Amino acid sequence: xxxxxxxxxxxxxxxxxxxxxxxxxxxxxxxxxxxxxxxxxxxxxxxxxxxxxxxxxxxxxxxxxxxxxxxxxxxxxxxxxxxxxxxxxxxxxxxxxxxxxxxxxxxxxxxxxxxxxxxxxxxxxxxxxxxxxxxxxxxxxxxxxxxxxxxxxxxxxxxxxxxxxxxxxxxxxxxxxxxxxxxxxxxxxxxxxxxxxxxxxxxxxxxxxxxxxxxxxxxxxxxxxxxxxxxxxxxxxxxxxxxxxxxxxxxxxxxxxxxxxxxxxxxxxxxxxxxxxxxxxxxxxxxxxxxxxxxxxxxxxxxxxxxxxxxxxxxxxxxxxxxxxxxxxxxxxxxxxxxxxxxxxxxxxxxxxxxxxxxxxxxxxxxxxxxxxxxxxxxxxxxxxxxxxxxxxxxxxxxxxxxxxxxxxxxxxxxxxxxxxxxxxxxxxxxxxxxxxxxxxxxxxxxxxxxxxxxxx
Amino acid sequence: xxxxxxxxxxxxxxxxxxxxxxxxxxxxxxxxxxxxxxxxxxxxxxxxxxxxxxxxxxxxxxxxxxxxxxxxxxxxxxxxxxxxxxxxxxxxxxxxxxxxxxxxxxxxxxxxxxxxxxxxxxxxxxxxxxxxxxxxxxxxxxxxxxxxxxxxxxxxxxxxxxxxxxxxxxxxxxxxxxxxxxxxxxxxxxxxxxxxxxxxxxxxxxx
Numbered sequence: 001x002x003x004x005x006x007x008x009x010x011x012x013x014x015x016x017x018x019x020x021x022x023x024x025x026x027x028x029x030x031x032x033x034x035x036x037x038x039x040x041x042x043x044x045x046x047x048x049x050x051x052x053x054x055x056x057x058x059x060x061x062x063x064x065x066x067x068x069x070x071x072x073x074x075x076x077x078x079x080x081x082x083x084x085x086x087x088x089x090x091x092x093x094x095x096x097x098x099x100x101x102x103x104x105x106x107x108x109x110x111x112x113x114x115x116x117x118x119x120x121x122x123x124x125x126x127x128x129x130x131x132x133x134x135x136x137x138x139x140x141x142x143x144x145x146x147x148x149x150x151x152x153x154x155x156x157x158x159x160x161x162x163x164x165x166x167x168x169x170x171x172x173x174x175x176x177x178x179x180x181x182x183x184x185x186x187x188x189x190x191x192x193x194x195x196x197x198x199x200x201x202x203x204x205x206x207x208x209x210x211x212x213x214x215x216x217x218x219x220x221x222x223x224x225x226x227x228x229x230x231x232x233x234x235x236x237x238x239x240x241x242x243x244x245x246x247x248x249x250x251x252x253x254x255x256x257x258x259x260x261x262x263x264x265x266x267x268x269x270x271x272x273x274x275x276x277x278x279x280x281x282x283x284x285x286x287x288x289x290x291x292x293x294x295x296x297x298x299x300x301x302x303x304x305x306x307x308x309x310x311x312x313x314x315x316x317x318x319x320x321x322x323x324x325x326x327x328x329x330x331x332x333x334x335x336x337x338x339x340x341x342x343x344x345x346x347x348x349x350x351x352x353x354x355x356x357x358x359x360x361x362x363x364x365x366x367x368x369x370x371x372x373x374x375x376x377x378x379x380x381x382x383x384x385x386x387x388x389x390x391x392x393x394x395x396x397x398x399x400x401x402x403x404x405x406x407x408x409x410x411x412x413x414x415x416x417x418x419x420x421x422x423x424x425x426x427x428x429x430x431x432x433x434x435x436x437x438x439x440x441x442x443x444x445x446x447x448x449x450x451x452x453x454x455x456x457x
Numbered sequence: 458x459x460x461x462x463x464x465x466x467x468x469x470x471x472x473x474x475x476x477x478x479x480x481x482x483x484x485x486x487x488x489x490x491x492x493x494x495x496x497x498x499x500x501x502x503x504x505x506x507x508x509x510x511x512x513x514x515x516x517x518x519x520x521x522x523x524x525x526x527x528x529x530x531x532x533x534x535x536x537x538x539x540x541x542x543x544x545x546x547x548x549x550x551x552x553x554x555x556x557x558x559x560x561x562x563x564x565x566x567x568x569x570x571x572x573x574x575x576x577x578x579x580x581x582x583x584x585x586x587x588x589x590x591x592x593x594x595x596x597x598x599x600x601x602x603x604x605x606x607x608x609x610x611x612x613x614x615x616x617x618x619x620x621x622x623x624x625x626x627x628x629x630x631x632x633x634x635x636x637x638x639x640x641x642x643x644x645x646x647x648x649x650x651x652x653x654x655x656x657x658x659x660x661x662x663x664x
Contacts, residue, residue, distance in 0.1 A: 001642060001645065004624065005622035005623050005624035005625065007622070007624065009639070009642070011650070020487050022490060023490055023491050027491075031636065033636070033640075037650070047487070048488065063488045063489070064488050066488070067488045112539055114537065114538050114539040114563055128563055129539060129566070130539050130544075130566060130570065132541060132571065132634070132635075133566065133567075133570070136635060136636050136639065139639075139640070140636070140640065140643065140646055141646065141650065142639060142646055144635065144639070178475050178533055178536055179532055179559055182533065182559055182560075182561075182562055183562060209563075212536065212561070212562065239656070242656075246658070278475045280475070299472075299531075303473065303474060303475075396538075397485070398484050398485070398487055398488070415537060417477045417479040417480070417537060418479070418480060418502070419479055419480075419483055419502050423483075423502060
């Protein structure tokens with residue numbers, strides 16, 4: 001169906017609701033409209049839950065506890081499947097969707113959360129929506145959308161040692177800018193992208209929104225199929241064969257035209273870290289803090305000065321000379337098993353530096369269990385890391401997990417906005433490898449120096 | 458949603474690019490339900506000092522801008538989170554329109570659904586408007602949604618045309634929401650759904 005403004009009505013295959021969705025359910029009750037298709041909606045509390053335990057009593061703020069309770073009530077009364085706090089599968093929605101085989105190629109996936117773009121790594125069209133739109137989806141299982149503009153980001157070549165999907169996406173955002181892909185859906189393509197694991201692809205698509213794109217996607221291929229196969233909600237048997245045959249037809253045609261094309265050479269991407277308060281403020285760890293005095297445009301100079309003021313950084317300082325106080329490894333960006341394995345490979349045999357507080361918060365209960373089965377938790381714990389339960393945690397601090405004013409935190413999350421990790425906190429976004437390196441040295445560190453050392457000994 | 462009326466009101470300049478949703482409303486207020494007055498949380502950490510007193514240097518606390526109803530912002534305004542609370546905070550405070558060269562996509566949609574008019578104008582036009590409202594604090598910008606025009610606050614009274622999709626314009630002007638409209642097509646949605654649920658090729662389900 002198409003409206004006279006050019007918007008078309010999209011059917012929503014999968015809809016995720018979480019513990020900031022109470023307002024949308026309230027809107028439905030107000031209108032006396034029922035949830036239309038509960039079997040296509042899935043719920044998991046992730047924003048307000050504690051990460052020190054699975055105990056509701058550990059949510060000190062009654063208003064926040066009520067958000068988790070409300071999700072349980074709303075899901076139960078509508079007949080929506082809930083991955084509740086007492087469910088071993090509970091986790092961050094954008095980790096759960098792919099993990100449970102609920103986000104599949106060719107599907108439409110929406111959620112009242114901007115990082116829904118993550119699911120696009122499966123070859124789905126997945127994007128974040130607001131509360132009014134969530135209510136609309138609950139009531140009708142549909143959403144009105146403009147046909148978006150398209151941007152293809154081609155990354156070709158082999159990634160260097162210590163360079164991961166997180167570095168690739170930070171390099172992309174630094175290149176196209178935080179608004180560079182506004183109004184677009186990104187397709188990531190090229191040999192580098194094809195070589196990425198599913199975990200890496202999920203990290204890449206997760207941060208599409210930080211370049212302004214509501215959705216980012218990757219053509220489904222053998223890596224996608226191998227990841228999806230056997231997952232609880234993925235088709236099986238004959239239905240699987242049929243599905244894969246159909247999924248193979250989804251990729252963009254050769255020679256397809258895009259509204260914008262961007263190309264990066266993978267061999268030029270170094271381990272990245274942010275210096276400012278927008279994800280576009282990313283640079284190689286070998287670089288120095290930018291100098292606003294060198295910026296010809298007054299608007300950029302003013303923005304840079306403001307950001308450096310907040311970040312407490314002096315222009316010209318080597319990035320590797322910046323001491324840190326906190327490390328956070330987790331989130332829908334980098335809380336998957338490969339991320340934890342990567343970080344553990346650096347932490348193994350080392351200790352968290354004096355004065356640094358370092359946390360690991362797995363993306364889901366199943367990832368936590370898998371890491372424990374592999375002994376990864378022991379590596380972190382014996383190094384002095386806190387090993388916690390799954391949730392959004394310090395990515396946006398809604399559950400009270402946060403750093404103290406003035407602290408500097410290296411974080412594997414997606415946003416370095418002012419106050420995102422607590423009032424007055426200074427966030428540096430980086431990969432799990434880089435976060436682990438900072439944890440053991442106590443300063444921003446080029447992880448490659450630690451990898452080489454590990455090889456020599 | 459209240460019908461959108463023509464505006465002739467004080468314009469507030471906010472000349473920071475990439476002004477994100479977390480600055481509009483910090484995440485610690487996301488558990489508040491819609492029946493709260495979100496206006497008090499708007500720009501919370503910029504508008505108030507740690508002791509809770511007003512920060513006199515922040516633009517909306519300056520006497521000339523206190524009655525502001527139009528926000529003139531920079532590129533990529535309200536990028537980041539999908540939190541509709543960002544719109545609620547601006548709207549409850551009293552803002553009726555935001556003018557910027559570009560917006561975060563999700564915020565833009567959320568605004569239209571809550572009676573807050575997001576207006577995209579060319580960068581150079583917005584820079585001129587920002588300069589004008591900074592030069593003449595307390596001056597008025599006029600917005601006529603029906604005519605799709607913004608009139609500058611200075612003596613030139615230059616009028617700028619803006620575009621908006623006709624559906625959103627209709628909804629805003631008449632204070633109606635999309636859900637009722639879609640529910641009018643519920644039978645067609647269910648018909649599609651019956652076909653789609655059989656796992657048929659989706660292209661065969663589109664009538």
